Amino acid sequence: MTLPSNIYIDIHSHSPSPSKDVITFCSLFHDQSISECENTFFSVGLHPWHIDSTDCKNALLELDRSAQSEDIIAIGETGLDRAITTKFERQKKVLKEQLRIAEKYNKPLLIHCVRAFPEIISLLKKSKVPIIIHGFQGNFKISDELLKHNFYISIGAAILKEIPKHIHALQLIPLENLFLETDESDESIKTIYAKVSELLEVEEKELMTQIQANTTKLFHL
Ligand SMILES: [Zn+2]
Structure with a gap:
């Protein structure tokens, strides 16, 4: 599939595309299945929030099976979260398994990270597949570290609050x-594209074209 021009790409959502001019990457949780939707690509992952309530061994086997499908274009969201009670070592183990699956099928990994950037970097810096840190809300020192390892950074609706440290990180x-x-x-x-284009002082069209190019490159579309 070639991406049409003049299209907005939403790299991480949990719902299908809302309109014809938006391509949505919809992340399914491990127990959800694909329903055919226009302009929508799917990823699947075992989220750290679900580890304690899940039979992880089976869920990971199931994930390995789903990942073989052409309909699944990335693994995630998965990651590490220090704001939850799930044992950190357990979270790391589940993340490592998903990195293994992503590498086995050569699909990018979508990462949820809360207060665990050093561990995310150390676990994923040698990844053979692209790493996308979703919903990034850190400062420029953290984004700089992530960029050194050529990770990709996805910015969400938090940027609309215009918090100076987020703006500074975005600009770099x-x-x-x-x-x-x-x-x-x-x-x-579209609101997020408009705000980011304003904050970066780049034309929205240029932003759209570049994000399309990034998408094509990472997902071989
Ligand atoms: Zn999410």
């Missing part, structure tokens, strides 16, 4: 490493 991310997303927000991806 090369466009070649940038994605935009809605995740669970009710904001439109």
Whole structure:
């Protein structure tokens, strides 16, 4: 599939595309299945929030099976989260398994990270597949570290709050490493593109073209 021009790409959401001019990458949780939707690509992953309530061994086997499908274009979201009670070592183990699956099928990995950037970097810096840090809300020192390892950074609706440290970090991310997303927000991806183009002082068209190019490159579309 070639991406049409003049299209907005939402790299991480949990719902299908809302309109013809938006291509959505919809992340399924490990127990959800694909339903055919226009302009929508799917990823699947075992989220750290679900580890304690899941038979992880079976879920990972199932994930390995789903990952073989052409309909699944990435693995995730998965990651590490220090704000939950799930044992950190357990989270790391489950993440490592998903990195293995992503590498086995050569599909990018979508990462959820809360207060665990050093561990994310150390676990994933040698990854053979692209790493996308979704919903990034850190400062420029953290984004700099991520970029050193050529990770990709996705910015979501939090940027609409215009918090100075987020704006500063955004302004230092090369466009070649940038994605935009809605995740669970009710904001439109178009609002996020408009705000980011304003903050970066780049034409929205240029932003759209670059994010399309990033998408084509990472997902072989
Ligand atoms: Zn999400």
